[in-house]
Amino acid sequence: MTERMVIVGGDAAGMSAASQARRIRNPDELEIVAFERGHFTSYSACGIPYWVGGRVEGPDGLIARSPEEHRRRGIDLRMRTEVTELDPGRQRVRIVEREHGEQARWVDYDHLVLATGARPVRPRLPGIDAEGVYGVQTLDDGQALIDALESGEHGRDGTRRAVVVGAGYIGVEMAEALVERGYRVTVVDRGPQPMSTLDPDMGALVYEAMCGMGIETVRGAAVTGILTDEAGRARGVSTGDAEYPADVVVLGLGVRPETELARRAGLPLGPSGGLLTDLAMRVRGQENIWAGGDCVEVLNLVSGRTQHVALGTHANKHGQVIGTNVAGDPEGAATFPGVVGTAVSKVCDLEIARTGLLERQARAVGLQFETVLIESTTRAGYYPGTRPMHVKMLAERRSGRLLGAQIVGRENAGKRVDIAAVALHAGMTVEQMTALDLGYAPPFSPVWDPILVAARKAAAAVREARGG
Structure with a gap:
């Protein structure tokens, strides 16, 4: 008997789930129906500022896969169709086709995937809805x-x-x-x-x-x-x-999780309003409802608490996990273990990056820590084009475990945060980080990479705090 997978939301998490499930099971085994209330699907919202600034082409250049491409791959994607109600008890969703007379009807499901994304924070202020x-x-x-x-x-x-x-x-x-x-x-x-x-x-x-x-x-x-x-x-x-x-x-x-449908249906929400799931991205307490992307909260592997992280990288991973588990991959179940809170951005030529915990977040979970701040350069000091960069690092006082890192600098500074992100995933101490075998040549870094300089200083601060 053919099962039906219904997806609410046609962007990163939803369509990644649909595509992954279709790779594993054919249409005779699993019917996949996706509802998207907007005009576009599978696009990069992160690229919008660069489109506005004229650095990239849009909107077509920001679209990874069109509705027609999804349909050719055996996914019944219905655009401008809004899900207005969830009925978990009867395993159905209420839809309204916005371009076809606003008529509402119910659609049954065997598996439901919530990928409703996030909504921009829009405070209630005088004139907020004005033109301009x-x-x-x-x-x-x-x-x-x-x-x-x-x-x-x-x-x-x-x-x-x-x-x-x-x-x-x-x-x-x-x-x-x-x-x-x-x-x-x-x-x-x-x-x-x-x-x-x-x-x-x-x-x-x-x-x-x-x-x-x-x-x-x-x-x-x-x-x-x-x-x-x-x-x-x-x-x-x-x-x-x-x-x-x-x-x-x-x-x-910023944004907040778009979970009003889930809230009205009585599904569990976390402190920031995002849906709570298990490691398989199944909504807690539900057997056949899954959720991923910007509408969920995820486990922070450093703090041990859930948090809302609206990033396309995570959304696509969530979708892969959901699609694998809904389709029943014979190679086994998939999981999304959590995040360490890595993000990078820029304003003009200034690069901004962070991973792990901030000071206030470390205090909130009761951690005692040491902080160090170093100033270095992106390349060898004598090499043309070298630019300044600052690195801040947090280390747990008792264990020396890396807790977080922040970078503010010019060209070639921001992506160094990935070194610290990997160290966080591995549970490394700052002392262990000082021995990392990082690439070196004058066009790319000083002899001592700024991340290693910060790790050395943090390791010394931890030793001093321990009295030795």
Whole structure:
């Protein structure tokens, strides 16, 4: 008898699950039906800032696989179809086909995959829905912003101005995109330093660099409203005690798990609102409901707690695991053990990276630790093009285990965080890290790579803290 796998969401996790399941089982054994409420599927949302900035082609260039390609591979993908209700007890979902008369009906399933993604944080502020205020979560969002930037309707006194609300990953990437578009950019953030995913001392380095690039960065300022003109179009933002003019306002406040359907169905959610699953990506307490991507919480292997991490890399891995397990791969079940919290970004020529725990996260789980901060260079000091970089490292005081690393530097700095990420996965101590056999040549690093310099300093701090 043919089973039916129903997928809610047609992006990374959902379509990876569908593709993997189809590789293992043919249509006579497993029918795969996927519902996507938007206009696009299997696309890179992470690439939208670079599309807006003109560095990459879009939107087609950001699409990994079109609906037609999925259908040719035996997946019944239905676009502009929204799932409005889950009924786990009767194993069915309620759908509405938005382009066919809005008629609702129920679809039964044997296996349900929730890949509903995340929604942008959009605070309820006066003027937030005004024309000229843009988010950057979907390809439709990106196209709308590009159309506005290219319309020629912006600009006062010969100067084009943009305000970005939020200084996290999305905010700094959009600041770069707008600078590349020729805008004078102001970033407004309520935090004491940009990039709350870094410790404040490392965020201060980002602040200094952004100011040096001509990006006005306003710290400790909560936006209280969007200012509008007589026509109701955004003309700036207010923080209560100041106003910042803008021809365009971009929201870069991050995302939250899109789990309203799951919540209404009584499925288990974690502290950040993401779905809770086991290592096989099966929703806890459910036999035939699976979840992956930006709508779930995952285990942090360093802290031992769950957290929400919205990254396409994890979403694709979740989908692979789900597809393998739904299809019943004869080679055995698949698992997703967790993450160490690795992320990398850039604003203009400044690279920003982190992995593992921040100081506040380590304290929150009761860890005692030592921290070190070193300044080094990306290449040998005498080699042309060498640039400065800072590395911060956290090590557990008792064991010397690496807990986290952060990097702020120029070209060729950011991806060094992968060394620390591998060390975290392996449970290495900072002392063990000092013996890592890393590649060296003057065009690529100093004799002592900055990661190793930080590890040596951290190992010395641990020894001193132990009294020896």
